[in-house]
Amino acid sequence: MTPTPAPPEFEAPDLETLSDPQAWRERIDSVWSWLQSEAFSIEFGIQAAAVVIAVAIGFALRRPASAFIARVFSLAAIEKFKARAIRFVAPVIGPALAWALLSGVLFTLQQLEMDYFWVRLGANLLGAWAIIRLLTSFIGEPFWQKTAAAIGWTLAALNIIGWLGPIAVFLDSMAIGFGGGRVSILTGIRAAILLVLLYWVASRLAKLLGSRIDTLPSLTPSARLLIGKTVQFILLATAVTLAISSLGIPLGALAIFSGAVGLGIGFGLQKIFSNLVSGVILLLDQSIKPGDVITVDDTYGRVASLGMRFASVITRDGMEHLIPNEEFITSKVINWSFSDHAVRIKKSIGVDYSTDVPKAMDLVVEAANTVPRVLPSPATKCLLRGFGDNSIDLEVRFWIADPGNGVNNVASEVLVAIWQAFKDNGVEFPFPQRDIHFKGGSPVEVRLVTDSTD
Incomplete structure (x- = not known):
């Protein structure tokens, strides 16, 4: 039996050949004549049918084979490798089974001394596919995995056909000089x-x-x-x-x-580089660190992460602000936990002028200390700050160790406790008071107007 001739060899053309229509027509005619001579032969039909049947059976058995592998790896001794085995083996099962079937057909044709060119070509392509799918399964990202598989199989297919070398020579011939x-x-x-x-x-x-x-x-x-x-x-x-x-x-x-x-x-990209440099400075001097509680402009929250371009600050209402690093360098920033997480909070309180001030100050301290988040040390203090137009002005100062849990909420709890203590002990809060003075020494005339209908 006459063996199947190999496909026409791909010769790397030069630039003159690329621009010659006659050369292109001769190449196309030679390839077309070869395809016509092979497509209508009995040997080609047998081999093409074997390749199609092997591929169809191999991919049809892919799902049962995957289920069988999953059952095997369900054993207690190797169950921890189940997910990894399915990840690496499942993409390879289809082409691997098809390659095994075609290898059997190839061996049979060789024993019968029949033509096997197309079967061998199909087996080589399927084997390359299986190996490449196995190697690329180590890539976790789906996009890069598919891209690497497509590039690898294309190169393997060109090498199997024998066109990789000539195409490489052709691509290398199209060059330009650059920088010596x-x-x-x-x-x-x-x-x-x-x-x-x-x-x-x-x-x-x-x-x-x-x-x-x-x-x-x-x-x-x-x-x-x-x-x-x-x-x-x-x-x-x-x-x-x-x-x-x-x-x-x-x-x-x-x-x-x-x-x-x-x-x-x-x-x-001036702003971007400014933020990058600012990020490096922040990481070196550690003025802002993940976990710090800060106030920058109108934003109060906890630093969740610090990147090279921006910092993520999560506020008490759950909003995540992405603040450029440059803002921490050029703006005024309050770091509530820079050297110590303990911070002091001050709140003003007014009492009526008839109040026993020392007693009111003691009540303020006792009420503030009943709030769980207020620290016993440093001690809570109440100071008399001045005499206002309407009230005697007091100020309570207390310390907390967890500003990340909120400042205004604990201040509210302290004020509520003080209000309740004042109410229980009869301490009055002041109301606005005004004294009206009339100029002149003459008496003020008061006239009473009544309704004439009464």
Whole structure:
């Protein structure tokens, strides 16, 4: 039996061939003639049917095979590996079963000395698919997983057919000179693939190192964040540098170009870089840390996280404010827990002029100390602040240790307790009072007007 001829070889054309219509017509005619001679042969029909049937059976058995694997890993000894096994094995079952069936058909055709070119091609493509799906299953992100699988299988298919080398030569021939180097489409594709691969590796490595840094008890939260962000930046910068170096361009040639671009970006992204620098300053001096209770402008809340560009501040009503880091450098910020979480709260109170002031001051202190959040030490104090137009002005000063739980609410509880103590002991709150004086020594004439109808 005459073996099936291989498909026409792909020869890398030069630029002159690309612009020659006659050359393109000859190539298309040769491929078309080969397809016609093969498509209507009995050998091709047998092999095509075997490939289609094997693929159909393999993917039809994918779901039962997955269920069987799930039942196997349900055993108590290996149940902890069940989720991981399904994640890695399930995408491979379909092409792997189809490859196994085609391998059996290929062995049978070889024993019968029948043509097996298309069966071998199909088996090789399915085997490459299964291996690539298995390798890319280690990538957690679905987008990158599918992208890597598509690129890997395309390269494998071109290599199996025998077109990878000629296409690479063709892409490498389309090049331009840059900075004393040579940049072609092939080197650009390689650099892009390398950049994606290095970016993924750098992100994974930065995440792993970040999790290890977070477990170090000797580091403060700000130091952990700073070290984690620095490691992430260094790894990503290294990935970009290696990708650019793979283009064959001397890095020194990019100095002038990058300087001009950097100047333009600096003006356009001035605020962003200002926030980045401010974030580094905050992480170094630790003036604002995650967990601090702060007041900036009209925002009062707890710092949930501190990033390189903004800080997340959660207020008492549950709203999350993303405040740029620059605001903490240029604005007045009250940090209620900078050096000590204990803070003092002052509230003014007025009593009537007929009040026994020492007794009222004692009642204020006793009432404030009944509130659970008020600290016994430092001691609560009540001061006489002055004599107003309508009242004797007192001021209560008390301390709390948890400003993150709110300041106004505990002040309200203290004032309510003082009101109740005054009410129980007959202490009067003042009302506005005015004395009216009439000028002149003559008596004031008072006239009584009555209704004439009465």
